[in-house]
Amino acid sequence: MGTLQAGAGGGAPGTEAVGCRVLAVGAAVPTPVVTNDRLADFLDTSDEWVRSRTGIRERRVAPPEQSLLDLAARAARAALAAAGLSGGAIDTVICTSSSIDTTFPALACRLQTALGCSLGPAFDLQAACTGTVYAAGVARALIRTGAARRVLVVGVEIFSRALDWHDRGTAVIFGDGAGAMILGTDADPGSDIVAVRLGADGGGADALWAADYAQVAIEPEVLAPAMAEPPRNLGRVVRMNGREVFRFSTQVLERLVIDLAADGGLRPADLALVVPHQANSRILATAASRLGLPPERMVQNVDHYGNTSSASVPLALVEAVQDGRCQPGDMICLAAFGAGLTWGGLLLRWGPTPVALDDPRQHETAARLAQIDRAATEPTRAVRER
Numbered sequence: 001m002g003t004l005q006a007g008a009g010g011g012a013p014g015t016e017a018v019g020c021r022v023l024a025v026g027a028a029v030p031t032p033v034v035t036n037d038r039l040a041d042f043l044d045t046s047d048e049w050v051r052s053r054t055g056i057r058e059r060r061v062a063p064p065e066q067s068l069l070d071l072a073a074r075a076a077r078a079a080l081a082a083a084g085l086s087g088g089a090i091d092t093v094i095c096t097s098s099s100i101d102t103t104f105p106a107l108a109c110r111l112q113t114a115l116g117c118s119l120g121p122a123f124d125l126q127a128a129c130t131g132t133v134y135a136a137g138v139a140r141a142l143i144r145t146g147a148a149r150r151v152l153v154v155g156v157e158i159f160s161r162a163l164d165w166h167d168r169g170t171a172v173i174f175g176d177g178a179g180a181m182i183l184g185t186d187a188d189p190g191s192d193i194v195a196v197r198l199g200a201d202g203g204g205a206d207a208l209w210a211a212d213y214a215q216v217a218i219e220p221e222v223l224a225p226a227m228a229e230p231p232r233n234l235g236r237v238v239r240m241n242g243r244e245v246f247r248f249s250t251q252v253l254e255r256l257v258i259d260l261a262a263d264g265g266l267r268p269a270d271l272a273l274v275v276p277h278q279a280n281s282r283i284l285a286t287a288a289s290r291l292g293l294p295p296e297r298m299v300q301n302v303d304h305y306g307n308t309s310s311a312s313v314p315l316a317l318v319e320a321v322q323d324g325r326c327q328p329g330d331m332i333c334l335a336a337f338g339a340g341l342t343w344g345g346l347l348l349r350w351g352p353t354p355v356a357l358d359d360p361r362q363h364e365t366a367a368r369l370a371q372i373d374r375a376a377t378e379p380t381r382a383v384r385e386r
């Protein structure tokens, strides 16, 4: 792993850059829940194994009729509504996804039209699980130089269509969801972005790899049709060296938090909250312990969403704010890491920043939810007969 110092991203000394804030954060998740027990119906695994190694109890899986664009738009609309802004107030759109459904046009272009944003730049950026933080770093640079005024950043994943559901090493880890952040100038209320750090070390590219996976044709009667397919060529889906990723993730998370705190003239212990990429609970607990942070200051929601890659930091931030864990004046560190290998973090001084979570489960009855969840993992005959 290279030095993180090289990735510091402040303005050039002596220049008068425009201040940048996070104006609002939104998130969206699909309705169906897939528990570890349901995975164990067709995969050689157990709830006990998955929970003890990863902290994950369940994840959301997008139904067949839900597209990546739908999920991205729901998170973006949640953020826009929270901020009281219309799509037309956004001049730049940056999307990021580890489970992208088209090479071109960029998801950001499709989202720009869906939301009625103004005709400024719209582009996708690839930095795997670090994507949303990378995109926020780029957005901040655009805003500080005056090249953009309000930027929408969206990380969105339908990982369930990119996984080999017969590879127990990866199938149990990931989940579907979306997170959105609106960044603007300090003329608007929000949370100040005090510092940004972005970095990469392509020397570790082999540790986590997804190439050429085929988008799976959707069968209407089964929400997660990939689960019913015969094992696919592993070279075409996610490959992970779990131990290598574990080592990298714990080291880089610790380093990022120390460096970002230092950028703000602080020690890690001065941070009110760290909102890390939700890779797995053991990574987060190890990093918290090395940093000397009490576990409650390291936000975790991986238990109920799994690892939602680029969506995980905004999704965790929204829940932390809704739980009353971010108070005005708090110094908060967002920290992400992932394939590339990449890493990135933001140091925020929390201010009035509205958030919203679009979770359709909140509006369904228990009976209807049970039906939806059952349908999501109803094994097809092919799987039952294996």
Ligand code: ACO
Residues within 6 Å of the ligand: 044, 045, 046, 049, 050, 053, 054, 129, 168, 169, 172, 173, 208, 240, 241, 242, 243, 245, 246, 249, 278, 279, 280, 282, 283, 307, 309, 337, 338, 339
């Ligand atoms: N259920 C049951 N057994 C399993 C499963 C499973 N889902 N997956 C693997 N195993 C088995 C293996 O086959 C192996 O069996 P064997 O001893 O008979 O060969 C045994 O468990 C141990 O396998 P390891 O891979 O050595 O397991 P490990 O203890 O390293 O745990 C894990 C694997 C959880 C992936 C761990 O390495 C880890 O947490 N790595 C971090 C990876 C991560 O979090 N990635 C997130 C995505 S990347 C990112 O977001 C940046």
